[in-house]
Each structure stands twice: as C-alpha cells, then as structure tokens.
Amino acid sequence: MRNAFHDELDAIGASLLQMAGLVKLAMSDATLAILTADLTVAEKVIAADTVIDDIQHDLDARTINLMARQQPVASDLRTLVTSLRMSADLERMGDLADHVAKQARMRYPNSAVPAELIPTITAMGSVADKLIDKLSSVMEHRDTVRALEIENDDDEMDKLHRDLISVLLSKEWNYGVETAIDMTLLGRFYERFADHAVSIARRVYFSVTGEYSTN
Amino acid sequence: MRNAFHDELDAIGASLLQMAGLVKLAMSDATLAILTADLTVAEKVIAADTVIDDIQHDLDARTINLMARQQPVASDLRTLVTSLRMSADLERMGDLADHVAKQARMRYPNSAVPAELIPTITAMGSVADKLIDKLSSVMEHRDTVRALEIENDDDEMDKLHRDLISVLLSKEWNYGVETAIDMTLLGRFYERFADHAVSIARRVYFSVTGEYSTN
Numbered sequence: 001m002r003n004a005f006h007d008e009l010d011a012i013g014a015s016l017l018q019m020a021g022l023v024k025l026a027m028s029d030a031t032l033a034i035l036t037a038d039l040t041v042a043e044k045v046i047a048a049d050t051v052i053d054d055i056q057h058d059l060d061a062r063t064i065n066l067m068a069r070q071q072p073v074a075s076d077l078r079t080l081v082t083s084l085r086m087s088a089d090l091e092r093m094g095d096l097a098d099h100v101a102k103q104a105r106m107r108y109p110n111s112a113v114p115a116e117l118i119p120t121i122t123a124m125g126s127v128a129d130k131l132i133d134k135l136s137s138v139m140e141h142r143d144t145v146r147a148l149e150i151e152n153d154d155d156e157m158d159k160l161h162r163d164l165i166s167v168l169l170s171k172e173w174n175y176g177v178e179t180a181i182d183m184t185l186l187g188r189f190y191e192r193f194a195d196h197a198v199s200i201a202r203r204v205y206f207s208v209t210g211e212y213s214t215n
Numbered sequence: 216m217r218n219a220f221h222d223e224l225d226a227i228g229a230s231l232l233q234m235a236g237l238v239k240l241a242m243s244d245a246t247l248a249i250l251t252a253d254l255t256v257a258e259k260v261i262a263a264d265t266v267i268d269d270i271q272h273d274l275d276a277r278t279i280n281l282m283a284r285q286q287p288v289a290s291d292l293r294t295l296v297t298s299l300r301m302s303a304d305l306e307r308m309g310d311l312a313d314h315v316a317k318q319a320r321m322r323y324p325n326s327a328v329p330a331e332l333i334p335t336i337t338a339m340g341s342v343a344d345k346l347i348d349k350l351s352s353v354m355e356h357r358d359t360v361r362a363l364e365i366e367n368d369d370d371e372m373d374k375l376h377r378d379l380i381s382v383l384l385s386k387e388w389n390y391g392v393e394t395a396i397d398m399t400l401l402g403r404f405y406e407r408f409a410d411h412a413v414s415i416a417r418r419v420y421f422s423v424t425g426e427y428s429t430n
Contacts, residue, residue: 064292064293064296067282067292067296068288068289068292071286073283074283077279077282077283078279081279081282081299084296084299084300085299085303088300088303165396168392168396169392169393169396173392177383177384177388177392177395178384180392180395180396180399181380181383181384181395181396181399184395184396184399184400185399185403188400188403
C-alpha cells in the first residue's frame, strides 16, 4: 500500500538521482576543462560543487527527519541508512570533480595535461562518465546486472591508472617532476571517483539481493 | 534514567573508541614501517586492517539493529546516525594506514623514503598520531575544545604536505620521477588521514553544541 512515507522515500531517491546527475555533469565538465585548459568551465565546476554539498545536507536532514517521524521497520530503515551512505559517496565524487577542475585552474593558461597523456586522461574521463551513467540507472531501476558491470568498469579505470603511471616512468617522460606530481594526483582523483561508484553499486546490490557481490 | 538502550549506546561508543585505538596503532606502525623499511611491521598493519573492517561491519549492524528495535527519538537517533558516519571515517583512516604500509612493502628491502624526506614524513606521522590521540579524547569526553584544536593540527599537516612537495620540486631532488610519485601519494595518504580526523571532530562538535564549528 502506498502512503506518505513511501512518497517521501521516493522523493529521497529522486534527490539522490539529482545528485548523481550533477556529479556526472561536474566530472565531464572537469575533464573537458583539464583537457582543453578552459578556465570558464573549470570555474563553473568549482562553483557547482557547493550546490552538490547543499543538496546533500538537505537530503540528509530529510532522511534523518523521516527516520525520526516514521520509525521505519527493517527494510525501509535499511533503505534510509543506505541513502545516507550513498549521498556521502556522491558528495565525495563531486569533491573529486572539483579537485580535477582546480588542477585545470591552477595551471591555466597552460594545459595541465601533456600531449602524451591526453589519450589516457580522455579515456579516464570516458570511463568516469560511463560509470556514473550506469550508476544512475542502477540507482533508479535497482538494476543488479549493471551494478555488477560497474566493478568491471572499475577494473578498466585501474588499468588506465597503471598506463598513466607507466607513461610517467618511461624514458620519454620530459615534463619533469612537477607535472608528474600533478598527473599522479589527477590519476588518483579519477581512480577514487570510480571506487566511490563501486561502493554505491555494491550498496544497491546488497539492498536488492541481501547478499554481497562477490566479484 | 539509565536503561538498556543507553547501555547499548555506550557499547557503540566503546566500539568506536576501540576502532580509534586500532587506527592509531595502525598509522603509527605504518609510519615506523615506511621510515625503517620494516617488512614485518608493514605486514602486521596490512593484516590488521581486516580487523578494523570487521569491527566496522559489526558496529554498523548493531547500530542499525538498535535503531530498528528502539525507534530512538531525535537526539538519540542523531547520535546513532553520527556513529555510522564516524565508523565510516575511522574505517577509511585504517585504509590509509594500510596504503602507507603497502608502500613500505612494495619498496622493501629498499627504504621507500629518501633521506631528505625522513624529517617531513616523521613529522607527518607525529601529527597523525597527535590527531588520533586527541580525537579519541574528543570522542570519549565529547570535548569541544579539543575538537576545535584538531582543525589547527590539520593546518599543521597541510603545511608539512606543502613542505614535502617543495622538496620534490627543489633542484636538489635527485631521486627521479618514480620516488616523486611514491612521495606524492604518501603525502596524500597522511593529508587525507587528517581530513577524516577533522570530519569526525566536526561531527562531535555539532552533536554537542548543535552548531557547526566555524574555524
């Protein structure tokens, strides 16, 4: 039976999806900003991060309020606790997009990414975009098949991260230590972004099946 | 009036303190392992991380179970939600100690840290130790004065992190890109460790005062 409680639960789900949409936009803009040294786009990402933070604060307050008023039973309570955790992961993914954009801004008007690494960072951006797209679908449709796929996409991100490090360590690397430091951190931001996507996908998988994913 | 509910709440607080104690030991051992290239200590930290993870899983299950059974009112509910968040931060701090130990293991039998950076990493380890010590006291005694001090200690960590980067960028840096990559990540692990300590301190501050700390 539908009731006001479930309407509020749906509204919380919708806010999580809204957060995921903003995180997707933030990371794809941040990737664009760092690949093209576009200061305007970088500033847009940095400004938008406070919007994501505000949605999280509001969402968490509503979630806790709903717990207090409705005293939900086991499965609904678990959904609400999971919402709190998913909003924390999404907020952190927004921070990581913000870090990418700040690196673009720090090196502007120069390009932060040397030519040799443009293909790798482009690919990391694509995987990040694919991950968050799939994640939105997993969250919206409680899609366990796609939830499992996200772990494979994360393997792809880890491989790209290893590729990036091997470029930094190759004899052909002529950009010195400063750019190597930047690229190490940049790679880490994408890698952690993917880790948080996996974390959310696992929570959805667990909340649907009652089991932990094993791959 | 004391009752079974408050006994369970106390037990949850005790488990959080136990986690903090294990995280303190993990990070101080990890620092020792990386400064002295001690493989045995590194392996100990890596093995102990699953203990921290297990305590978190158990603690979170007890916390959610308590929410479901006791249907706590506003302030008690807020305490339980805060516990879930604090356990997530502590678990992540354990991961970061594990990452430090894994870097020591990866470079063994060589020392991961070049001589020029021994003082900086030693200092980062000391600040991490001071932070987690203070944090335990903040958690145990709901000490808002020390909660605010933790933000200053975090500034100290950020300064050490900048010092570390400036050594990597100095003309005297003779260790090449690979060691610079390692040291960049190592610095980031300590910096994030401190960030999570600040996050927990802010939660305690908010839960005691009802206000966000402003410094």
